Amino acid sequence: MRFVKLKTLFLAILCLGISLPAQGNSTLDYLRENRVLKVGIRDDAIPFGYRSNQGNLTGMCIDFIAILRQQILAEIGQDTLTIRLIESSLSNRFRLVEENIVHLECGPNTIRENTGFKITFSEAFFVSGTQFLLKTSQRTNINLNSDLANVSLGVLRGSTTEKYLRETYPEANLVLFQGNTGRTRGVQAVAQGNIDAMVSDGILLLGEGIVLGFDFNQTYTLLPSNPLTCDYYGMILPEDDLEWRELVNEAIAEFNTTQDQWLTEIRDYFNDAQNYCQSR
Incomplete structure (x- = not known):
């Protein structure tokens, strides 16, 4: 299985930084005046944001x-808008928005009420949840209804998944990975037989596996077939900017009608996860 229809948007990056609007000014006012949209995007979250073989986001x-x-051009009545990408990460994504460094952050951000930051979320644009990536040959050795004693599970350090595993499977042997390449190294550890499974959001595990050339028909699998949790992803947005949030939500509504043109594997995963989570 391979990625198809990978599309790279060529972006003009400003050489000089432009400060974002002071508190009290709306994002759309800033965009009308400066015509520069600043977006936080991950490079470690396949298929949402990652580096191509040419090094492009x-x-x-x-x-x-x-x-x-x-959507923005139509709203502000202009015909030009420069996009500036700023690399975000699991650790700085909320701060980038709270400190007005970016206008929004796009990635696998689970919508929740208490983040400790002055931000808000858009409407959901994707749903995934906790799953185990393992070799199909190991499937009979991992019983999720047991305590998973002595089973080695890879997980990202400091993630909500690590907390979930410590609470649900305290007898499991957790192997912690960290940094932007942590998930990739965890998935590779499964392939090398160094750990029994890598645990993360299923869509992110699937994306990593596809890029690494995993055969999900025979050699590798996600367990269970439906995620253990249902985590809805939203864009991270500035707090108290309703007009901007409404415009982003309109773009999400249009995006949701076109995103199934991406990979067959991800389209099927999204539809299955969405149907399962909506039925819970």
Whole structure:
């Protein structure tokens, strides 16, 4: 299985930084005046944001930004808008928005009420949840209804998944990975037989596996087939900017009608996860 229709949006990056609006000014006012949209995007979250073989940021978030750009141009009545990408991470994504460094952050951000930051979320644009990536040959050795004693599970340090595993499977042997390449190294550890499974959001595990050339028909699998948790992803947005949030939500509504043109594997995963989580 391979990625198809990977689309890279060529972006003009400003050489000089432009400060974002002071508190009290709306994002759209800033965009009307400066015509520069600043977006936080991950490079470690396949298929949402990652580096292509040429080193360019690509992924579903790039496609979303292209749709959002058109929505903004129509709203502000202009014909030009420069996009500036700022690399975000699991640790700085909320701060980038709270400190007005970016206008939004696009990635696998689980919508929740208490983040400790002055931010808000858009409407959901994707749903995934906790799953185990393992070799199909190991499937009979991992019983999720047991305590998983002596089973080695890879997980990202400091993630909500680590907390979930410590609470649900305290007898499991957790192997912690960290940094932007942590998930990739965890998935590779499964392939090398160094751990029994890598645990994360299923869509992110699937994306990593596809890029690494995993055969999910025979050699590798996600367990269970439906996620253990249902985590809805939203864009991270500035707090108390309703007009901006409404415009982003309009772009998400359009994006949701086109995103199934991406990979067959991800389209099927999204539909299955969405149907399962909506039925819970």
